[in-house]
Amino acid sequence: MIDRVVAKADLIRSIDSLADKRTVAAPVANGPQFSFRTITAAEEIAEGYLPTALPPNKYLLPPRETLLRFAWHEELTVDPVIEATDTIAFGVRPCDLHALELLDRIFVDDKHDGHYRARRERMLLVGVECLEPCDDHCFCESMGTLRAESGFDVLLTDLEDTYYVRVGSPEGKEFILGIDGVREAAYEDRTLLRKAHERRDAAFTPRLDVTFEQLPGLLAESSDSLLWDVLGEKCLSCGACTNVCPTCYCFDVRDDVNLDMKSGERFRTWDSCQLEEFAMVGTGESFRQPREMRVKHRFNRKGRYIFERYGLHGCVGCGRCARSCIVDIDPIEVFNQLKGQPVER
Amino acid sequence: MTEPIRSPERPRVALFELASCAGCQLQILNCEDELVDLLQLVEFVYFKEAMTETSDHYDLALIEGSVTRESDEEKLRHIREKAALVVTLGSCAYPVGVPGLKNAHDPDEVGSLVYGEDAGFFPTIEAKPVDAVIPVDLHILGCPIHKDDFMRVLTALLIGKHPPVPTHAVCVECRLKENVCAFDRGLVCLGPITRAGCGALCPSYGSRCFGCRGLCDDPNVASMEVLLEEKGKTAEEIMAEYGLYNGYYARRDGGLKAKVAR
Numbered sequence A: 001m002i003d004r005v006v007a008k009a010d011l012i013r014s015i016d017s018l019a020d021k022r023t024v025a026a027p028v029a030n031g032p033q034f035s036f037r038t039i040t041a042a043e044e045i046a047e048g049y050l051p052t053a054l055p056p057n058k059y060l061l062p063p064r065e066t067l068l069r070f071a072w073h074e075e076l077t078v079d080p081v082i083e084a085t086d087t088i089a090f091g092v093r094p095c096d097l098h099a100l101e102l103l104d105r106i107f108v109d110d111k112h113d114g115h116y117r118a119r120r121e122r123m124l125l126v127g128v129e130c131l132e133p134c135d136d137h138c139f140c141e142s143m144g145t146l147r148a149e150s151g152f153d154v155l156l157t158d159l160e161d162t163y164y165v166r167v168g169s170p171e172g173k174e175f176i177l178g179i180d181g182v183r184e185a186a187y188e189d190r191t192l193l194r195k196a197h198e199r200r201d202a203a204f205t206p207r208l209d210v211t212f213e214q215l216p217g218l219l220a221e222s223s224d225s226l227l228w229d230v231l232g233e234k235c236l237s238c239g240a241c242t243n244v245c246p247t248c249y250c251f252d253v254r255d256d257v258n259l260d261m262k263s264g265e266r267f268r269t270w271d272s273c274q275l276e277e278f279a280m281v282g283t284g285e286s287f288r289q290p291r292e293m294r295v296k297h298r299f300n301r302k303g304r305y306i307f308e309r310y311g312l313h314g315c316v317g318c319g320r321c322a323r324s325c326i327v328d329i330d331p332i333e334v335f336n337q338l339k340g341q342p343v344e345r
Numbered sequence B: 001m002t003e004p005i006r007s008p009e010r011p012r013v014a015l016f017e018l019a020s021c022a023g024c025q026l027q028i029l030n031c032e033d034e035l036v037d038l039l040q041l042v043e044f045v046y047f048k049e050a051m052t053e054t055s056d057h058y059d060l061a062l063i064e065g066s067v068t069r070e071s072d073e074e075k076l077r078h079i080r081e082k083a084a085l086v087v088t089l090g091s092c093a094y095p096v097g098v099p100g101l102k103n104a105h106d107p108d109e110v111g112s113l114v115y116g117e118d119a120g121f122f123p124t125i126e127a128k129p130v131d132a133v134i135p136v137d138l139h140i141l142g143c144p145i146h147k148d149d150f151m152r153v154l155t156a157l158l159i160g161k162h163p164p165v166p167t168h169a170v171c172v173e174c175r176l177k178e179n180v181c182a183f184d185r186g187l188v189c190l191g192p193i194t195r196a197g198c199g200a201l202c203p204s205y206g207s208r209c210f211g212c213r214g215l216c217d218d219p220n221v222a223s224m225e226v227l228l229e230e231k232g233k234t235a236e237e238i239m240a241e242y243g244l245y246n247g248y249y250a251r252r253d254g255g256l257k258a259k260v261a262r
Helices: A008-021 A094-110 A114-121 A170-177 A187-203 A215-221 A227-234 A291-310 A320-324 A331-338 B023-029 B035-041 B070-082 B098-104 B107-121 B147-159 B170-176 B221-230 B235-250 B255-260
Strands: A004-007 A023-030 A033-038 A064-072 A076-080 A087-092 A123-128 A154-159 A162-167 A251-257 A263-270 B012-017 B043-047 B060-064 B085-089 B138-140
Touching (some): A004 A170, A008 A023, A008 A162, A094 A114, A114 A123, A154 A187, A162 A187, B012 B023, B023 B147, B060 B070, B085 B147, B098 B235, B221 B235
Parallel strands (some): A023 A087, A123 A154, B060 B085
Antiparallel strands (some): A004 A162, A154 A162
């Protein structure tokens, strides 16, 4: 598809008018951190934002979601609940685009989850390329997720007064052509893009001592590492790391019955492998009761199991887990220590 | 599912009050939209804040408040014999809550501070949670309890399913609200070891967790204490931190770490 260029002022005007008609979600500042929120005007969008507290997944797989309502009067009735609205997710970073590709694989291609799918079909992803590293916790360059070649409807690159626009879908094309003043990219624009990418490539350096392709092997060899015990002693099992993780998607399903005792709802909530109850079975045994086993499981999910199963990233190097960990457990340190080059604390 | 969801015969419910502010009883009375439905399901036979009638025949005993007198202990043993199910309401009943603050002081001093010269007429003992005296089937937690929590637990008990009490820490709910972590706001917070279910209410309003719901199922108290020390808290300050709600168990031998030892 043809690349385009749009002046920033034109894009801002367009977002202002779209926000009147559709849900436009974008990163908004919240104290020292950022969150995807529904905005009413483009000026609310934060500049230079770190990865948001929760990833944009929350619009596709909400932390709590009613799946169906049931009632038993004359007979049992069960009504599925699927709530979806047209949503533009603006300002999605490449790391999150990679994560959403994984979720699409699981919830659309693999599991045919009607709830996720209905929302995904009505979501337009406007990605924004990263041109400089977020902070010391990000390691997307090492995970191969700094660059996004797919998974977006449009992908914007900041060229000071304009955005260079790559189009990834017919919906993305419609979106970008709907903006007044948009034009086809010319040779000069492509030169500016190339220079921006050269500056970016110089700014990002690998943070891991292994490549992401080597992580599954490293984790398989590290099953008996003492590091898991060290981390297990430290970990608070507070579930922050999995809640904020863009590739975590585990959920629990429960029923609530109303006071009439004849009706109720089935809902799902995000779950976490870091919680003791996660691997507990009906008779009360937990398959991963020791904390260190839970920590080890998470790192294996992130660096090994998902990659082995789907060929996609189980970790996109966004650094959210490290930023949110109260006791400073950081995957960069963990992977590098497993590789045998301890990181100074 | 072959059987319809059916209400059993209305179980008889009695609500008893020990040392507390009666705020948890008021939370039940605050369920204005649900009270009519609730009374279709259960029959209250004793509820001091709401009715004058009394009865000594009940299936479910709800108990609010801490044990602070020897007579409370006798009362509890009597209730345990009578009731098929004993459920506590609020932080005073478990893990001990505000009445437990007095345990940090000399009992005579506390007595005369409150009752002056008449202190001798009001002998009190160390404040204890209900489960330190009798076996308890379930705790409805919080200071005060949340009315939705009360309704959910009650409907679950009536259906005969396992009541939906979270086993994990407050942090889980706090992160879902995208709150800025209290530790990143220069505060200390008991969220990492405190049982969820409140929706991280206090941190969501700019405060932090004081531990009113007691310990979660699987708290890493040892790591928590290292963290609090790193934040500059002395052993005394850490005890004061626990003391507001968790004073009873924190002051036992081995402290909160012993409380969770398996």
